[in-house]
Amino acid sequence: MxxxxxxxxxxxxxxxxxxxxxxxxxxxxxxxxxxxxxxxxxxxxxxxxxxxxxxxxxxxxxxLVAGRLTDRQVALVTVPGADEQVVTGLTERIAAAGGAVSARYDLTETMVGPDQKTLVDTLGSQLMTQQGDAVAPEATTYDRIGQLLGLAVATATPEGEATNGKGRAILESLTGADLVTAPADVERRAPLVLLVLGEEPSPEGGDAILAGLVTGLDRAATGVVVVGDTADGGEGQLGLLRAEPVSAEVATVDGVETTAGQVTTVIALARAIETPGGSFGASGADGPVPLG
The missing domain is CATH 1.20.58 (Methane Monooxygenase Hydroxylase; Chain G, domain 1)
Known part of the structure; x- marks a missing residue:
């Protein structure tokens, strides 16, 4: 050892x-x-x-983190209400591990609000027709929009890839519809996606929206890690996500308001390049941190 x-x-x-x-x-x-x-x-x-x-x-x-993400890029996606101190801490830990945040993408209240499902569904259906077979035809509303976002910000190539015209067009449409806030000069699509949770989702189907978005992102990325604070574990929104089928494919970490949780997140990101799934943190079924 x-x-x-x-x-x-x-x-x-x-x-x-x-x-x-x-x-x-x-x-x-x-x-x-x-x-x-x-x-x-x-x-x-x-x-x-x-x-x-x-x-x-x-x-x-x-x-613990040195060299774990050398030359790896991470697309940072936030849910409304994400703690800015946590986001800053995670960004710094990624850099300390040798990686970099390719860009930050903030989901808006419009994206995650159940009352805006018609807008999300209509735009997703329109954008899907421009992507050939890149988006699964049977995808549900939020799975579809998650896949589209994934095509714009992430890639299944572990080394990452340059942003292409289709990806830029998707991102422009999503930002134009006030579904996502993103920088205008994104140059790279990252192999890893880090989704930082924020406020509790709407009781009117908010957990299903989150699960759909994560499922879609996972289809496009090499690895996805979803993180929340200690309260999000157990019976919180991260605990609910862990009960969804997509939890077998994406890693989850609770307790990211702590240094231990942020270190665990970096280790989980490195692990996600080759190993899907895993439930870590204060209430993680697979232990506080991936060992090895």
Missing amino acids: TLRQHITTLVAVFVALAVGIVLGGGLLSDVTEAASTETSAPVAEAAPQAAYTESFTGAVAPA
Whole structure:
């Protein structure tokens, strides 16, 4: 086992302990009702222990991510309400790993609002006719628009590709319809897509919209990683996405408001080049972080 693998394993242990502290007020706090009066000390200790975990992870982060994304580009896609500090932190971690964000694409309220489905469906149907067989004819409304966005910003070629005329035309249409905010001078399509979640989706089908968009993006990219904060795991929007079939193809990470979550995201991005799927983070079924 390499030194970096040892450190990664150690970080996984620290994160697991931190999660136990945060969620349970101490690892043994729920053992019995009789012990309930003894949990005040673990609860009081939770904050400094969590701070230590954050400091420790920050100290080892450079060694953990160094070289993992060398010469790789990542298309950064945000959902309305995405935390700007988290987005900045993730961008910096990607750079520290040797990679770069090809461009940032912000989905708008119009894109994810259930009341705008007719607009999304009509535009997607129109754009699909210009793409030949690049978009699956059986795709649903949000799967289709996700595929179209993917064709514009991502590629299944691991090295990435230059943006082409069709991709520019798609992006111009999406931005013109106020579905996406994007820079005007995008030069590269990235093999990796990082989707950063924001506010909770609408209870009127918002989770299905997210699943459709992710499914579509995954069809066009080499790898996709979807990330959210700790609250998004479990029964939150990331937890709901993990119950969808697309979760077998895309990686998910919760807890990205922490350094550990951001480091895990970088490792998951590197892993996604060759290995699909994976549920990581504070409530990830596959552990706090991909080991190896």
